[in-house]
Amino acid sequence: MCDFMNKDQLAFYKGQIERHIVELEERLNSQASQAIATDTNEMADEIDRASIEEARRLELNRIEHDKLHLRNLKGALRRISEGEFGYCESCGEQISLKRLQARPESRFCLECQSTKEFNDNHVFRRVA
Template structure:
């Protein structure tokens, strides 16, 4: 994945510059743009849900219900993403952005460039996924 020139500049900064004003400004702008995009798309999904017509034909009703189910799933995913974006913006304002919520260690620019809403460093995320996997295995989900 080729990063934009501004992201390349951020990556070229020394380690001591981690989460300096330029980096925070970059992520704030990126998160605000992503927030606007998700909000716009979510509005389109809500409108599509509202525009769905009920048909008397059973086959048409089944197709409409399937489309509605997919739209609702999409709206749910986007609502969760929007919540994560807003939490990341709040962490920027509070001065916690870029640091692992579990360990307090830097998350790292490469990870944040891929997932600006990341709350956990890679090691903490791997531990979380292992716990989730272990829990689902112990419940017999797999």
């Protein structure tokens, strides 16, 4: 169980995460039905069709982002139940409560997250 957080704090984060999950699931259901309903009108001219396709592409990107966020939130719930919530997956140190308040799905402390992002960007640039 999480040593540095009491039961009330864990319950707070669990409630916060569950609310985010409900909001995301509702938004995803709404986005999916809107994406299906969007139709490129055959009567529209080429510019209108291009605008409609771009809007659809952006909507699909938002859906993918929301799905990833949902998976991360569900992972945080799993970590709460397993007693691993609030600890960095890289170094094992405590993730600051301030960071968890802003992003309860955080898996890494700020330092490890920064290092990970730097390495990800550095590798990407080298490969690209």
